[in-house]
Amino acid sequence: MNPPSPQLGANRPAIAPTGDLGVVDLSTWPKVSTKEMVDRIKIAMDHVKLPAAERLSVEEGVRKALASPNPSFYLQRLFTIITTPEDPAQKTQLMQKASAQLKADVAAANAQAKVANTSVEENDAKSASRSWTTVKGYGGKTYDVDKRDPKNVFVKIRVHATGPQAADIKKLEDAIEKTLGKAGGFTVDIEFVERDGDDVFTVGTDPTVWPNCLNWSAGTFVAAHECLHLMNVEDAYNVPGRHAANGAMPRDQRLSLFLHSFDHGYDKGRDRDSIMGHGDKPTDADVCTAVGGDASCVQQRLPPVKMGSVGLRKQ
Numbered sequence: 001m002n003p004p005s006p007q008l009g010a011n012r013p014a015i016a017p018t019g020d021l022g023v024v025d026l027s028t029w030p031k032v033s034t035k036e037m038v039d040r041i042k043i044a045m046d047h048v049k050l051p052a053a054e055r056l057s058v059e060e061g062v063r064k065a066l067a068s069p070n071p072s073f074y075l076q077r078l079f080t081i082i083t084t085p086e087d088p089a090q091k092t093q094l095m096q097k098a099s100a101q102l103k104a105d106v107a108a109a110n111a112q113a114k115v116a117n118t119s120v121e122e123n124d125a126k127s128a129s130r131s132w133t134t135v136k137g138y139g140g141k142t143y144d145v146d147k148r149d150p151k152n153v154f155v156k157i158r159v160h161a162t163g164p165q166a167a168d169i170k171k172l173e174d175a176i177e178k179t180l181g182k183a184g185g186f187t188v189d190i191e192f193v194e195r196d197g198d199d200v201f202t203v204g205t206d207p208t209v210w211p212n213c214l215n216w217s218a219g220t221f222v223a224a225h226e227c228l229h230l231m232n233v234e235d236a237y238n239v240p241g242r243h244a245a246n247g248a249m250p251r252d253q254r255l256s257l258f259l260h261s262f263d264h265g266y267d268k269g270r271d272r273d274s275i276m277g278h279g280d281k282p283t284d285a286d287v288c289t290a291v292g293g294d295a296s297c298v299q300q301r302l303p304p305v306k307m308g309s310v311g312l313r314k315q
């Protein structure tokens with residue numbers, strides 16, 4: 001695929017380069033050619049005076065979009081990223097929402113601690129029968145897994161929480177473990193430690209920054225999601241679809257997420273079921289990725305097929 005031509009000339013689309021690009025009606029996009037979409041993207045980049053580094057990301061995004069099975073979807077989202085400015089009001093809202101969620105989850109965790117056995121994961125991890133192997137996670141940091149029985153795997157991961165909400169996040173330890181444990185046969189023991197190291201993931205808790213695997217700034221659910229990222233599990237939701245117009249997220253971050261999203265296929269089923277998408281717990285595939293399981297791991301975690309429950313087709 002040739003790189004997009006820098007000549008805009010006669011094919012310049014009918015949008016005023018000095019107008020408000022934010023009101024361009026994207027519903028007209030399915031009717032325009034991908035070439036025209038690329039031209040509009042170039043005009044938009046000039047219009048918002050996109051910094052050079054972000055321009056390079058957009059150009060890479062255009063190349064990836066054109067090589068993808070759905071160029072117009074990706075080109076539209078790219079255009080939206082460029083034309084959606086960072087919005088301080090949205091960011092403030094996000095900050096308040098994240099902090100409120102965290103406080104609510106801490107209150108729920110305090111109530112739960114009175115009735116639940118919060119030491120299950122810790123006792124399981126300490127069991128003398130565990131056989132640990134070390135796995136490299138995000139940024140090359142390590143955590144330990146016992147994956148001998150794919151139906152019943154264990155993870156021990158050390159986290160150093162820093163920043164303004166560190167004390168609160170640490171109170172969610174058991175709630176995060178139990179959220180991950182909803183997968184069944186997946187016991188995660190998070191140990192909060194007061195040091196960094198090759199075997200420690202240091203995470204911030206800054207509510208003014210969009211949550212990511214190194215910033216556990218919202219409540220239990222988000223922290224469980226981010227914790228899985230540390231264990232090499234990718235997002236399951238449609239990243240460009242969701243974040244393109246997210247003005248609370250810096251544009252360079254939206255662009256790097258956009259580019260990253262090409263590296264792993266989008267699977268609607270996983271999006272529906274997984275905590276990495278719109279589901280509420282890790283899927284078997286997520287669990288197997290987290291423990292570095294091989295192809296047979298997911299197969300072995302599937303419930304056994306009952307005899308007679310699947311009709312055999314007669315030839």
Ligand SMILES: [Zn+2]
Nearest residue numbers: 225229234235
């Ligand atoms: Zn994520």
